[in-house]
Amino acid sequence: MAPSDGIVDLLVLGGGTAGIVGAKTAAGFGARTVLVEQERTGGDCLWTGCVPSKTLLSAAAQARSRRLAGGGETDFFAVRERIATAIQCIEPVDTPEALEDAGVEVLSGHVSFTGPGTAVLNGQVLRFRQALIATGGEPSRPGIPGLDPARTVTSETVWDLASLPARLAIVGGGPIACELGQAFARLGADVTMVVRSRILPKETPEAVDIIRASLKADGVTILEKSSISHATSPAEGHRLHLKDGTTVDADTVLLAAGRTPRTTGIGLEHVGVHLDDRGRVLTNQHMQTTNPLIWAAGDVTAHPQFTHLAGVHASVAASNAVLGVRRRISPVIPRVTYTSPEVAAVTSGESGQLVTSRTVWHSHLDRAVTEDRTEGFTELLVGPGGRVLGGTIVGPRAGESLAELSLAVHKKLTTSDIAGTTHAYPTYSDGVWNAAVLDVRERLKSPLARNAVKGLATLRRLALDARRISSKPGTRPQPDAQH
Ligand SMILES: Cc1cc2nc3c(=O)[nH]c(=O)nc-3n(C[C@H](O)[C@H](O)[C@H](O)COP(=O)(O)OP(=O)(O)OC[C@H]3O[C@@H](n4cnc5c(N)ncnc54)[C@H](O)[C@@H]3O)c2cc1C
Numbered sequence: 001m002a003p004s005d006g007i008v009d010l011l012v013l014g015g016g017t018a019g020i021v022g023a024k025t026a027a028g029f030g031a032r033t034v035l036v037e038q039e040r041t042g043g044d045c046l047w048t049g050c051v052p053s054k055t056l057l058s059a060a061a062q063a064r065s066r067r068l069a070g071g072g073e074t075d076f077f078a079v080r081e082r083i084a085t086a087i088q089c090i091e092p093v094d095t096p097e098a099l100e101d102a103g104v105e106v107l108s109g110h111v112s113f114t115g116p117g118t119a120v121l122n123g124q125v126l127r128f129r130q131a132l133i134a135t136g137g138e139p140s141r142p143g144i145p146g147l148d149p150a151r152t153v154t155s156e157t158v159w160d161l162a163s164l165p166a167r168l169a170i171v172g173g174g175p176i177a178c179e180l181g182q183a184f185a186r187l188g189a190d191v192t193m194v195v196r197s198r199i200l201p202k203e204t205p206e207a208v209d210i211i212r213a214s215l216k217a218d219g220v221t222i223l224e225k226s227s228i229s230h231a232t233s234p235a236e237g238h239r240l241h242l243k244d245g246t247t248v249d250a251d252t253v254l255l256a257a258g259r260t261p262r263t264t265g266i267g268l269e270h271v272g273v274h275l276d277d278r279g280r281v282l283t284n285q286h287m288q289t290t291n292p293l294i295w296a297a298g299d300v301t302a303h304p305q306f307t308h309l310a311g312v313h314a315s316v317a318a319s320n321a322v323l324g325v326r327r328r329i330s331p332v333i334p335r336v337t338y339t340s341p342e343v344a345a346v347t348s349g350e351s352g353q354l355v356t357s358r359t360v361w362h363s364h365l366d367r368a369v370t371e372d373r374t375e376g377f378t379e380l381l382v383g384p385g386g387r388v389l390g391g392t393i394v395g396p397r398a399g400e401s402l403a404e405l406s407l408a409v410h411k412k413l414t415t416s417d418i419a420g421t422t423h424a425y426p427t428y429s430d431g432v433w434n435a436a437v438l439d440v441r442e443r444l445k446s447p448l449a450r451n452a453v454k455g456l457a458t459l460r461r462l463a464l465d466a467r468r469i470s471s472k473p474g475t476r477p478q479p480d481a482q483h
């Protein structure tokens, strides 16, 4: 059925994670849902983001182990093949066919709003009751005079490199720069990162110190608090001129300096959808834009740019749109940067409630000791009454240990809840357990808790003494009824 035959309940702009989850949610509720994708469904995460980058990191870790064991260099073509295989394996859940199976109509082309309740696609008018903007973002291109953009790569095009660059310069120091920088260095490239701020500006200084040391150990040169004034192009490659007068020579320059939301050319001005001062679609806690019949989710909004948030926020938006309910997005946000070691953190938006933090260094974590990976730590942020407000974990597979912490924050659990849960030994999750036990122990040192414990012990002693005195000499002690 052509979509212009009737009014669509929910028109979804974009077929990345946010669009796919939003469309499937709406169709699952029985809404007539049309998703329009201009390129290929699956979006950034599948094609150029999470999936290729995590596969690259895994291949690079193996390449490093092989090299350390005296094995040969890694074939870059084989790495590319491995990335393609991972994408192929995951792609089927994101295809137009999978969406159609879930009850979503999928159309191809660039869609834009033309007025309230109308949009245009390939010259055809689409009429809709409500819409979900899920158009994502694209790599920002910092204006560097003299740098030919056609000769640089971004997170969208780095996957097309035919061979491993001998010298790779990366502009930026966020998760993309750190993950790709470490991966390329481990594969054998000579990597230099030029970063305006410090690396990973959202992470704690203690976490960043560990990642910086790890990147350096892999041979990455990190130039922090550095600005590029201009670039020149020698016969081969690029020369970046820094404001301090030094230069960086590279065969390939990777631009990883943040992402820009895709909001131009989609007719937002015709539907009253407003942007913030950084060009991101403004939403409220229900993922509703400034037009109450238009919703938004994913990288096009002002929320942190993660696949899990894109999906969860799109689900909230679609439920609210189709069912007329008022679901709110959760303030609890987990994130993981997949460097080696990983940096995993969860925040609750309640930092004002912070009472203390408890840190267990992994030099005291038995699993880390047995694996000779003691560089990390587990830090719990603790609020009143031992409430777990968030935390940071740095270590191998820190992202897996983060799940427990995310649940604790989401469910408003206390350190006593975690301390009272038996954890298998020896695991990296012991770090979370030990930090919680540390907090409980410290809180037991308060005068009130100390007096209560002292009182209980005294009562117990008195009870035992009374029993001893009343029992006849020579009789065997009776087992305590309570045990
Ligand atoms: C290198 C890299 C690694 C990453 N790693 C991780 C990670 O490990 N974990 C994590 O959580 N996040 C990661 N991210 C972030 C994650 O990829 C994004 O947050 C997520 O993909 C955003 O999804 P989205 O649906 O909002 O946007 P997108 O995936 O960008 O999808 C938007 C879609 O809309 C389409 N579109 C745009 N305009 C129109 C239009 N007018 N008409 C029709 N279609 C349109 C686009 O073609 C695109 O397919 C990574 C990102 C990068 C770049």
Ligand SMILES: NC(=O)c1ccc[n+]([C@@H]2O[C@H](COP(=O)([O-])OP(=O)(O)OC[C@H]3O[C@@H](n4cnc5c(N)ncnc54)[C@H](O)[C@@H]3O)[C@@H](O)[C@H]2O)c1
Residues within 6 Å of the ligand: 142, 171, 172, 173, 174, 175, 176, 177, 179, 194, 195, 196, 197, 198, 199, 200, 201, 226, 227, 228, 256, 257, 258, 259, 304, 305, 306, 335, 336, 337, 338
């Ligand atoms: N593991 C993950 O979940 C993961 C991995 C990759 C990307 N992402 C998402 O993608 C988003 C974009 O990542 P990103 O790394 O591009 O951006 P970012 O916005 O997180 O970091 C940008 C970095 O580039 C630096 N920078 C900006 N302009 C610069 C310039 N002109 N010269 C030198 N340095 C400059 C900044 O100081 C900062 O360090 C992230 O915010 C993240 O949400 C997530």
